[in-house]
Amino acid sequence: MMKNRTIFFQKPVCIAETATIAGPKEGEGPLRNYFHNILSNDILGQKSFERAEIKMHIYVIKNLLNRMRLTEDDIDCVFCGDLLDEIIGCNYTMREFDIPFMGLYNACATFGEALIIGSTMINAGYMKKVICSTTSHFSTAERQYRYPLELGSQRTPLSQWTVTGAGCSLLTADDTSRIKIVAGTLGRVVDYGVADANDMGAAMAPAAMDTIVAHFKDTGRNPDYYDLIVTGDLGHSGSRILQKLVKDKGYDLGDNYTDCGILIYNREGQDVMQGGSGACCCNLVFNSYIYSQLKRGKLKKVLFIPTGALVSKVSSLQGETIPAIAHAVDIEVL
Amino acid sequence: MKLEGNEKKEYLDFVRKNSPRTKHLNTLIKAFVLGGIICCIGQGISDLIRHFFPVYDEKTVSGYTLTIIIIITGILTGFGIYDKIGNWGGAGSIVPITGFANSIVSPAIERKTEGVVLGVCDNMFTIAGPVIVIGISASIVVGLIYWLIGVL
Amino acid sequence: MEIFLTYLKVFVIGGFVCLLGQLLINFTKLTSARILVVFLLLGLVLESVGLFEPIKQFAKAGATIPITGFGANLARGAIEGVKEKGLFGALTGGIQAGAMGISIAIFVGFVIALVSRPHTK
Numbered sequence: 001m002m003k004n005r006t007i008f009f010q011k012p013v014c015i016a017e018t019a020t021i022a023g024p025k026e027g028e029g030p031l032r033n034y035f036h037n038i039l040s041n042d043i044l045g046q047k048s049f050e051r052a053e054i055k056m057h058i059y060v061i062k063n064l065l066n067r068m069r070l071t072e073d074d075i076d077c078v079f080c081g082d083l084l085d086e087i088i089g090c091n092y093t094m095r096e097f098d099i100p101f102m103g104l105y106n107a108c109a110t111f112g113e114a115l116i117i118g119s120t121m122i123n124a125g126y127m128k129k130v131i132c133s134t135t136s137h138f139s140t141a142e143r144q145y146r147y148p149l150e151l152g153s154q155r156t157p158l159s160q161w162t163v164t165g166a167g168c169s170l171l172t173a174d175d176t177s178r179i180k181i182v183a184g185t186l187g188r189v190v191d192y193g194v195a196d197a198n199d200m201g202a203a204m205a206p207a208a209m210d211t212i213v214a215h216f217k218d219t220g221r222n223p224d225y226y227d228l229i230v231t232g233d234l235g236h237s238g239s240r241i242l243q244k245l246v247k248d249k250g251y252d253l254g255d256n257y258t259d260c261g262i263l264i265y266n267r268e269g270q271d272v273m274q275g276g277s278g279a280c281c282c283n284l285v286f287n288s289y290i291y292s293q294l295k296r297g298k299l300k301k302v303l304f305i306p307t308g309a310l311v312s313k314v315s316s317l318q319g320e321t322i323p324a325i326a327h328a329v330d331i332e333v334l
Numbered sequence: 335m336k337l338e339g340n341e342k343k344e345y346l347d348f349v350r351k352n353s354p355r356t357k358h359l360n361t362l363i364k365a366f367v368l369g370g371i372i373c374c375i376g377q378g379i380s381d382l383i384r385h386f387f388p389v390y391d392e393k394t395v396s397g398y399t400l401t402i403i404i405i406i407t408g409i410l411t412g413f414g415i416y417d418k419i420g421n422w423g424g425a426g427s428i429v430p431i432t433g434f435a436n437s438i439v440s441p442a443i444e445r446k447t448e449g450v451v452l453g454v455c456d457n458m459f460t461i462a463g464p465v466i467v468i469g470i471s472a473s474i475v476v477g478l479i480y481w482l483i484g485v486l
Numbered sequence: 487m488e489i490f491l492t493y494l495k496v497f498v499i500g501g502f503v504c505l506l507g508q509l510l511i512n513f514t515k516l517t518s519a520r521i522l523v524v525f526l527l528l529g530l531v532l533e534s535v536g537l538f539e540p541i542k543q544f545a546k547a548g549a550t551i552p553i554t555g556f557g558a559n560l561a562r563g564a565i566e567g568v569k570e571k572g573l574f575g576a577l578t579g580g581i582q583a584g585a586m587g588i589s590i591a592i593f594v595g596f597v598i599a600l601v602s603r604p605h606t607k
Contacts, residue, residue, distance in 0.1 A: 024606065042606050048447035049604070138607055143444055149604045150411045150440035151461065152420020152427040153518050154361070154511065157354040190335045193342040194349065196515065202349040210335065237354055244348070323336075356512045362505050369504025369552070370497035377496045377547035396550060397586040403551070404587070408594040414605030425507030428518050429525055429552045430500070431587065437518060438591045442599035454599045458592065461519045465553070466588060469526050469560050473580020476534045477564030481576040484568060 005186045005211075006218035012180035012334060013119040016129075016172045018287035019064035021056050023138070023164025026276075026284065029265045034288035035165075036063065042139065042164050049139040050089065053082065056166040057093040057135045064131065064168055075099045076127035079118045080168075081110035082135045083279050085144065089135055099131075108233050109187065109308030110134050111167075111283040112327030116184035118171045125173075133168030136278030145197075145313060158199040160235050160277035163264060167283035169291075179294045183330040185215040189310065191323035197316045200324075201238020201274055204307040207324035208234060209245040212305060215328045216251055223253055227299045230290065232282035232306035232326070233261035235274030260285035282306040294333055304329045361424050368419070368426025376403055376430075400431060407435040412443065437461035492546065499541075499548030522553055529554030533561035559583045 001008045020036045027038030037059075044052040061078070065071065078097070081104040082089040094101040106113045114132035121127040139149055141162040147153050171181070190207040208231050216222065223229060234242055239259040246253050260282040261275035286304055293299040307326040316322070337345065380399045383390065390398075410416040416436050420427040427433055441460045445453035459466065507525060510516050516524070529552075532538040538558040542549045549555055560580040567579020581588075 050447070139604060142607070143604075147518070148440035148444045148461070149607065150414060150417050150436070150443055151518065152411075152416050152433065152436050152440075154421055154424040157356055188335060192337045192345045194346065199349070199353070202353075206337070206345070237352065241349060241352060358512055361512060362508050365508035366501035366505045368501075369507075370501030370548075373496050373500025373548045373551040374493050376551035377493060380547060396555075399547075400587050401590045404590050404594050408598040412598040412602035423504075425511055425521065426501075426504040428511075428521055429504045429507040429554075431551060431553055431556055433518065434522060434553055434556070434587075435591050435594070437522065438595040439598050442595045443602050444604050446599055446603065450600070454596065458595050458599075462522070462591070464519050465522045465526055468523050469530070469557060469584065470581050472527060472530050472557075473560040473564040473584075474577055476530065476561050477568050477576030477579055479534075480565050480568045481573055484572075 004218045005188070005214045006183055007116065007120060007186070008183045009119055009123040009181060011123060011173075012182045012332070013122045014172045014174060014176055015179045015181060015291065015331065016170045016176035017064060017068055018167065018169045018291045019060045019067065020167040020284050020288045021060050021063075021165055022284055025138070025161070025270065026163060026165055026264060029270065031264055031285065031289050034292055035284065036288065042137065049137055049143075050084065053084070053089050053135050053137040053140055053166070054092045056137075057082075057089060057133065058096050060166040060168050061093070061097065061131060061133060064170055068170060070129070072098050075129050075131055077102060077118075077121065078131045078133065079104055079114040080131075080133040081105045081114065081279060083107065083141050083144070083162075089140075106325055106327070107308030107310055108277055108279050108281060109306040109325050109327055110279050111286070112187075112232070112304070112306035112329055115169065115171070115181060115329050116186065116327055119181045119184060122171055122173045128173045130171045131168050132171060133166065134279040134283045135166040136162055136280040137164045138162045138278075139164075141278060145311070155273055156198050157273055158196070158201065158237060160200060160233065160261060160274045161265065161272040162278040163276045163281040163284060165280045165284045167280055167287040169287055177295070178333050179291065180332055180334045181329060182332050182334075183219065185211055185218060185328040187211045187325040187327045189323045189325050191321055193321050195316070195321045197311060197322065200233070200277060200309045200322070201235040202241055203309050203322035204324040204326065205234055205238050205241040205245055208242050208305055208307050208326040209249065211326040211328045212246055212303075213249045213251065215303070215330070219330075223251055223256065226256060226301045226303045228290070229253060229257045229303045230285070230305065231259045232308070233275070233277035234259045234307060235261045235277070236267070237274055263289065294331065297333065300333045302331045304331060364422060365424045365426040368423030369429060372426065372430045372432055379403065403431060404435040407432040408439045411436050411439040434462055434465055495545050496548040499545035500551060503548070503552045503554060525553045526557040529557030530561045533558035534565070556584065556587055559587075
């Protein structure tokens, strides 16, 4: 059933298992004990950082299949995306598998998009097992969107650090685990006129607010329904902006609200300015830390809102402002 | 959904007011110190060259000084050290001629994965291109102005 | 003592020019490429109106090491080119003066790129 912008899954979709692999910097952060694997370097013996990103992605999917004792034939489809041009990372990753593939792109909100589409396919009865995944890599994102890696430029206070890592979730039609995707609220493109490509938090906060408010209206709930409301990568400054925007609409995001970009790094010790970002930021945090808390029963109801800034390499140069999108996923222990 | 007009202005004002402040004093002092140090190193190199080769004229001395500084910058960039210096000192690493050298070497290193011709060579001027284009164009304008003044 | 004073002047003026650059970074949205151009033009214009020579006499490397020095070089090359070769010099004098800096930067960039690789950040 779909009400306005929210899909309510008649039979909530099970998140059976997850797999993550994190880069060295993430492995030194506060969530290091939750990642399934941590890399000692981010080039992995490859000729380029792009190939290293692909290698991480292949690893994490194989890892998930092995742990669940599944073969490629058991998976009906992989829904994935990354930040590379033409999502080329995913294309080459899926070349290594004989699984149907649907590539997605919503910048750093791609994981939310994947979870909702995957759940919809399962809930509609067309698929039984799907994998949703994303990757990002600091060096590939930096060189594509910003500056050459060895350029001596100074990071500004509003900048974020692209997370290096890969993560995936196995969604199933059966009841392998009690952790279920109950509903998903679809985002729409929101542009509040932010033109500074170095201030993604301010660009994305309005989109997050728009989806969060729509979710509460469609479900008739309040923020305190959830044990945890977590956005993708608004960062410290962006999440404060979000709290104000949401408050102006009549909802109060209190102590149960935080942001994956804030959770993944140690702000003091790791020199990351606003925090983490990237297609894998929310993915890594969700598939490691949040999923384990759901498994242990420490969290029972989570509203997960990956956020993405929809820029291209030339859009800023051509004077365009930065639109953004956010998708909300309601995950509960049933 | 696109915000326009007054509402957009209000949001942008709010964002600006709530943005974390750049630590001005901190960054300015670091830029000053780093810039000063690099210039002193340059002066030192020039003095050494003059000492060992007193026969060189000023143009030659400054040419060789430039050469040595560019080589040092290239090596530091190649070892992944220069970007750390740049992150610390900001403009102190960009404004000296080391910044120009670094901006040529860094994209070249990065694009090696695309091959020598289309990767390294194609991208060497992604940041420094404007310096060369505008520098040479401006010098021609200056030259033409002086020539016209001389003719008239 | 004299040496110390010389180096002090170099340090202060050189540092000051970079401080101006940092002010631009902090208060405007100028990126590296644009800052390089601004200071290049600054040196070029100062030399064109004859103001760069006295600054250079005073501050030596403090004025020539920043990219302002390179810009001034280009301007002086063009002006001297006009004196020596007229119109031909106006067109070629600038790039001739900048030849060393540009060619060394290209060559060094090429060689270093061939032997190194980007590092983990």
